[in-house]
Amino acid sequence: MARFNQTPGIGRIIRAFGHSMQGFRDCYRYEAAFREEVLVALLLLPLGIWLGESGAQRALLVGSWLLVLMMELLNSAVEAVVDRVGEEHNELSGRAKDIASAAVLLAIGVAILIWALILLPRLIAT
Numbered sequence: 007m008a009r010f011n012q013t014p015g016i017g018r019i020i021r022a023f024g025h026s027m028q029g030f031r032d033c034y035r036y037e038a039a040f041r042e043e044v045l046v047a048l049l050l051l052p053l054g055i056w057l058g059e060s061g062a063q064r065a066l067l068v069g070s071w072l073l074v075l076m077m078e079l080l081n082s083a084v085e086a087v088v089d090r091v092g093e094e095h096n097e098l099s100g101r102a103k104d105i106a107s108a109a110v111l112l113a114i115g116v117a118i119l120i121w122a123l124i125l126l127p128r129l130i131a132t
Contacts, residue, residue: 029079029083030079033078033079033082036082037078037082039078039081039082039110040075040078040079040082043071043074043075043078044075046071047071047072047074047075050067050068050071051068051071051072053067054067054068054071054121055067055068057124057125058124063124066120066124067120067121067124070113070116070117070120070121071117073113073116073117074110074113074114074117076113077109077110077112077113078110080106080109081106081107081109081110084102084103084106085103085106088102088103
């Protein structure tokens with residue numbers, strides 16, 4: 007139960023940061039989809055910074071893929087909790103997993119749309 011000890015001030019912030027970093031490590035270790043999306047991020051994030059013509063465009067290009075990673079983290083958390091509750095088929099468990107997966111799919115769609123809206127006009131103009 008030491009994890010839930012509420013140390014005030016900077017100690018709490020440092021401990022919370024450590025738990026967040028453990029969440030990143032666990033998701034990367036156990037979730038193939040997250041590893042794949044991180045690999046895509048290694049390509050898209052520098053590309054988004056390079057291709058963006060303004061700070062706003064760079065933020066949209068980079069931020070849209072970071073949104074995908076955030077949704078995958080949440081999807082993985084939902085799946086872990088549902089699996090912790092029980093492996094047997096349950097309609098509500100399946101629904102929760104499917105909805106979380108849909109959030110990831112929607113985030114990917116938003117990222118594709120943003121990249122297309124920003125970059126396609128340049129490709130068409132050339």
